[in-house]
Amino acid sequence: MSFKPFIDAVIKTFEHGSKDVQLIEGEPDKPALSFDSFLFTQFPDGTLESKMFKGMTVVRGRKYVSLVGMAHMGGASLAERYGQKVIDAFAELGKDIVYIHNEGYILAHIKARELGIDVPFKYMHLFEYMRDYLMNxxxxxxxxxxxxxxxxxxxxxxxxxxxxxxxxxxxxxxxxxxxxxxxxxxxxxxxxxxxxxxxxxxxxxxxxxxxxxxxxxxxxxxxxxxxxxxxxxxxxxxxxxxxxxxxxxxxxxxxxxxxxxx
Structure with a gap:
């Protein structure tokens, strides 16, 4: 077993496109919650029904993959090769982004800066979002x-x-x-x-x-x-x-x- 099939699938997405995308439209004034490339079923049952995320647009799919996480699987170069495309995909949503996965936030907050990629949208980490929700x-x-x-x-x-x-x-x-x-x-x-x-x-x-x-x-x-x-x-x-x-x-x-x- 290896991570190669997943890495190959990610490369194929950016080179040839993919239908592996799910988008649940939310309210116009609320941010989008990114599930990276993970399936919704990889999170606890009822996550999307939580009052914390009520009205948010939700997106997932390989076009939204963090790429930073590929470094753990032998694909460290993918962030440099395809990071711009991921940022562009989020920008097309026209929304602020809340990243549910660490590596997604890191691509926007750290790697994009290192690679000279402009991030034209506001974003925050899941922990920041939940902290603010709980405080309010x-x-x-x-x-x-x-x-x-x-x-x-x-x-x-x-x-x-x-x-x-x-x-x-x-x-x-x-x-x-x-x-x-x-x-x-x-x-x-x-x-x-x-x-x-x-x-x-x-x-x-x-x-x-x-x-x-x-x-x-x-x-x-x-x-x-x-x-x-x-x-x-x-x-x-x-x-x-x-x-x-x-x-x-x-x-x-x-x-x-x-x-x-x-």
Whole structure:
């Protein structure tokens, strides 16, 4: 197994076009929520029905792929080759963009600047958007009073300020991030990329990561990336550690979904 088929599909999209696009029109005065190239089904059920995203235009498809994430799969040059086309695709929407995936935000905020690509629209990170929504709707928040472990994704190395936004969200909804061995610069990968080349290594990484979280009495593992979420869910489930995607964590604080039963 390898990432090559996906990389080849991305290249084909930009060289020959693709019908792999979904666009759900929203209200004219609200921003668009980008799901990158991920399928909607790779996110928790009901995500699009959340009051946080009500009225937003929603887009997904390979023409909106972040490309920065290709660096984790052996396709680091794709951002330079096709970054302009991705930015152009978002510009065609004529809307502000909220990026649900780290790497999409990084393409617009960091890589575009490095590559000399003009970004002609306003944009923000999912965490900024949810923080602002929660701040403006404090009356709806039911504080969770939970201790959690946090699983960052590969892109955190480009975006350390993300931690500030995350802590602001946690503070608003009554969640404490436990201090543990594998956090910050010592954070472990979800093991996804390693699964393709060394399954034993990947499983050992996951085992160490989950044990560390449980040793600190975490009541859940919080994920922010669809790949991390998919790759780790089997092992966290076996260990009896609830795993919660960041959007669902906020939905729990808004009374939209219940806290999972371990």
């Amino acid at each position: 709707n404090r009356i709806d928040i039911i504080r969770l009073n939970k201790k959690v472990a946090y699983q960052p994704n590969c892109a955190i190395r480009w975006l350390p300020e993300q931690n500030v936004w995350l802590d602001e969200i946690f503070g608003l909804i009554g969640v404490q991030r436990v201090s543990r061995k594998y956090e910050g610069v010592n954070a472990l990968c979800c093991g996804g990329p390693a699964l393709f080349v060394n399954r034993d290594l990947a499983m050992n990484i996951q085992g160490d990561n989950i044990k560390d979280a449980m040793d600190k009495r975490s009541e859940a593992m919080i994920t922010i990336c669809p790949m991390c979420d998919t790759v780790m869910r089997g092992e966290t489930s076996k260990a009896g550690l609830p795993q919660i995607f960041i959007t669902d964590l906020c939905r729990m604080a808004l009374g939209e979904v219940p806290w999972p039963v371990s």
